[in-house]
Amino acid sequence: MYNSKNKFPGRADCSRFSADAGSGHTNNTNSVPSVSEKTCCCTAIESIRSLLRTRWWSHEVLCTNVTAQIATLFKVPIAGISLVKTEIAYGARFQNGKMSEGVRFSISTHSASLICRKYTPSIHYGKLNEQFPFLFGENNDDLKSLICMPLISNCGVILGIIYTADTEKRHFDRSDMSIMDILGWHVSLALERITSNKKELSSSNNPTLLPVFFSGLAHEVRNPLNAINALSSALLNDLGESSEYNHLIKLILQQTERISSLIQQLMMLGEPAVMISSSFDLIRDICRDVVNRWPEINGGTQLNVRFIESRTVSGTFKANSELLEFAVKELLRNALQHSKEGSEIIVDTGEIDEHFYIKIIDNGEGIPDEIRDRVFEPFFTTLKKRNGLGLSLVKRIADVHHGKVALYNNKYFRGATAEILFPVTIEVL
Numbered sequence: 001m002y003n004s005k006n007k008f009p010g011r012a013d014c015s016r017f018s019a020d021a022g023s024g025h026t027n028n029t030n031s032v033p034s035v036s037e038k039t040c041c042c043t044a045i046e047s048i049r050s051l052l053r054t055r056w057w058s059h060e061v062l063c064t065n066v067t068a069q070i071a072t073l074f075k076v077p078i079a080g081i082s083l084v085k086t087e088i089a090y091g092a093r094f095q096n097g098k099m100s101e102g103v104r105f106s107i108s109t110h111s112a113s114l115i116c117r118k119y120t121p122s123i124h125y126g127k128l129n130e131q132f133p134f135l136f137g138e139n140n141d142d143l144k145s146l147i148c149m150p151l152i153s154n155c156g157v158i159l160g161i162i163y164t165a166d167t168e169k170r171h172f173d174r175s176d177m178s179i180m181d182i183l184g185w186h187v188s189l190a191l192e193r194i195t196s197n198k199k200e201l202s203s204s205n206n207p208t209l210l211p212v213f214f215s216g217l218a219h220e221v222r223n224p225l226n227a228i229n230a231l232s233s234a235l236l237n238d239l240g241e242s243s244e245y246n247h248l249i250k251l252i253l254q255q256t257e258r259i260s261s262l263i264q265q266l267m268m269l270g271e272p273a274v275m276i277s278s279s280f281d282l283i284r285d286i287c288r289d290v291v292n293r294w295p296e297i298n299g300g301t302q303l304n305v306r307f308i309e310s311r312t313v314s315g316t317f318k319a320n321s322e323l324l325e326f327a328v329k330e331l332l333r334n335a336l337q338h339s340k341e342g343s344e345i346i347v348d349t350g351e352i353d354e355h356f357y358i359k360i361i362d363n364g365e366g367i368p369d370e371i372r373d374r375v376f377e378p379f380f381t382t383l384k385k386r387n388g389l390g391l392s393l394v395k396r397i398a399d400v401h402h403g404k405v406a407l408y409n410n411k412y413f414r415g416a417t418a419e420i421l422f423p424v425t426i427e428v429l
Contacts, residue, residue, distance in 0.1 A: 283324065
């Protein structure tokens with residue numbers, strides 16, 4: 001645990017590199033900082049400037065970026081951030097060259113208070129996985145030194161911790177303490193801004209504020225992205241297939257295509273949809289068409305689908321066929337990603353309580369309780385290489401149709417069901 005003999009100053013003293021700071025960890029507190037110490041501090045300042053310049057909209061993106069910055073600054077086997085479960089319940093860790101993230105890296109308020117002092121960085125030596133099993137598992141039995149900093153809100157509430165650990169008994173000096181101290185306080189501010197922004201958006205009198213923002217952002221990004229794509233394609237043609245830069249240009253084109261797809265999705269959030277009076281046949285035809293064309297649009301991947309269709313359905317509803325097709329694709333893709341390969345997926349369509357419905361039923365692992373309320377948030381995802389917009393767009397599509405969407409665990413068998421309801425206009429004869 002932390003050695004009480006090695007006392008460190010508070011935040012103000014630490015960030016000034018005062019002469020009486022860190023007497024237990026440095027041989028000469030009055031010495032001039034070394035070249036490497038100055039370089040480290042300059043790098044840290046640039047990292048913090050980058051953090052301040054960025055307007056973060058997501059706790060998840062902030063966590064991965066902060067973790068990457070800590071890993072770069074300290075060059076240690078493990079670096080991470082753990083947010084408390086009572087607040088956001090999320091975290092990220094960079095370990096042995098690999099970034100991992102998710103709810104499993106969150107921490108309880110009690111555990112955070114055990115590992116960190118209230119307002120300043122803390123240092124620990126020894127068998128860290130035995131001292132802090134809630135942070136390090138048995139596979140981390142080689143860790144010997146740790147420096148961590150609590151993330152404290154303006155009200156004095158612990159939001160989480162940032163930390164870095166080494167397999168050697170590392171000598172954490174004054175610059176290390178200052179970096180963690182300053183970075184910790186600015187990460188705390190960023191977390192509070194994200195929470196505040198989300199509250200403002202959710203409580204706004206204008207419910208279209210967020211969709212309009214995303215759509216406007218997409219339009220602004222599209223033009224320079226098209227220029228990058230066009231110039232890269234021209235460069236590829238000029239250099240030819242034999243160029244040593246060929247693979248790099250192709251990588252640029254692949255990534256611009258990926259961003260272009262994301263932009264199209266963002267634009268869907270804000271653009272008005274043309275609605276046409278349609279019968280239940282539209283839902284049935286779209287579901288069957290998407291399933292039949294799935295191998296064509298997904299690289300030959302075959303679906304194991306069973307249809308359940310109601311035959312006695314009457315009435316009409318206002319619908320946009322393109323949006324409905326997108327919603328069915330996303331719900332099928334979501335079901336596939338959370339099911340074993342080759343598993344049966346049920347597509348159930350019909351009418352209930354004056355609503356047409358589409359149900360996509362899988363037999364995967366189901367929805368964990370801790371993320372159930374967040375599945376429709378923009379950019380929230382538990383999967384790598386996904387942007388987290390799919391289900392939020394499905395919700396947007398349901399809203400446009402004056403309908404409802406829900407994702408819930410199956411009651412009598414494993415897996416989950418995604419359901420969209422569309423209000424029906426009953427024809428009066």
